Each structure stands twice: as C-alpha cells, then as structure tokens.
Amino acid sequence: MATAAGTGPRESAEAVLVAHRRHVNHLCAARRRALAAPDDVGVRGELEEAAYALCVVMGQRSVYGALLAAEEMIAASRLEPLMPAADTTLDGAHPSLRG
Secondary structure, three states, X not given: OOOOOOOOHHHHHHHHHHHHHHHHHHHXXXXXXXXXXXXXXXXXXXXXXXXXXXXXXXXXXXXXHHHHHHXXXXXXXXXXXXXXXXXOOOOOOOHHHHO
16 A cells, blocks of 8 residues: 555554545435435435445445445454554564574
C-alpha cells in the first residue's frame, strides 16, 4: 500500500477507518431522514447516493454487505491485540545470538 510522505501504515489505516466511519454515519443519517420524510424525493436520492458511496468504498455489491463490512472493520479497529507483536529483531537477544 502506498502511503503519503511522512505517514506510516498505521496513520493511513486510521485515515481509512475515519473515512469508513464518515460513510457509515452519512448513510445512517440519510436513512433516518428518509424514514422521517418517506415522500421526499431529495431525501431518497441522498439515501441512494450514500448507500452507493459506501458500496464503492467497501467494494461490496449490496448495501447490507457494505454496511456489515464497514462495521466489522470499525469494530476490529477498537479491539486491542491480545498479545503484543513478536519482536523479530535480535536487539534484546542473548549476546551469543547476535553474532
């Protein structure tokens, strides 16, 4: 994955999550407005555009699949790893293993 200069993979992953959260929030807000005003053509169009945008961003063909994938990604980002990542360098190894 290419990242902008000065940003690491963690920062770009967080930016992606923020974008996904925005799309999910926009879809939910548009859905609430559509439920409040079911005869408003403009609100229905906004809902369709929000649903389409989420599908494109998540690479899914259905709104349900896109929403589920986005929510799973957001939820997974909130979980802390159960175990710290293994240190694959020899910096902390016994002197005889460093060579």
